[in-house]
Amino acid sequence: MLQGVSFEVAKGELLAILGRNGAGKTTTIKSVMGLAPPRQGRVLLDGEEVTGLKPYQVAQKGAAYVPASRGIFATLSALENLKVFEKKGGRYTTEGIFSMFPRLAEMKSRGGRTLSGGEQQMLAIGRTLVTDPSVILLDEPSQGLAPKIVDLVVDMMTRLKAEGMAIVLVEQNLELALRVADRVIILEQGAVVFEGPGATVRDDPELQARYLGVSV
DSSP states (O other): OOOSOOOOOOTTOEEEEEOSTTSSHHHHHHHHHTSSOOSSSOOEETTEEOTTOOHHHHHHTTEEEEOTTOOOOTTSBHHHHHHHHOOTTOSOOHHHHHHHOHHHHHTTTSBGGGSOHHHHHHHHHHHHHTTOOSEEEEESTTTTOOHHHHHHHHHHHHHHHHTTOEEEEEOSOHHHHHHHOSEEEEEETTEEEEEEEHHHHHTOHHHHHHHHSOOO
16 A cells, blocks of 8 residues: 655656555556546646546556556557557557567567567567657566566667657566666555765665665
């Protein structure tokens, strides 16, 4: 259960939500998307309240969610997975995603179930981008990926920030999170116990050990 969790993220900024397993990280972003509606409090997107809306309505308002399960359509090809969600006139097109992830372009005619874990993650991220969101919520994007693919995901997040995308990242890989995070909040038992620049967490092994149980 969340306890008074409050945060904001600006355009071109990446906010990392960190904490031990069970701290409430995934519940937090699910609350934003309407998948785990908050009992109290408000969720604002570009200044407009979206509290209580259905997940598809929150998505229509400009939020996009990449779950840890990835959630791609297993029976559709990579191309079809993208085309189903592509927003006409949006900033990110299917061809743009294939340029961002050349490996995925090579697999565009392959069914979702036949893709590797890394290819599925690229597809899951690309599928959210073609909806033309203003904020992306990423849940454990590095989970189960080879280091080379993790580097591609880091490059993608860096590029999106530079293009003005707001990103909320839930990540167990502390080293990855601190490479890309502008700001960090740390949750413990559903409450915020730290909020500050990513550099502060990166340079404070004692803080990392106290709340995260690890250090980088």
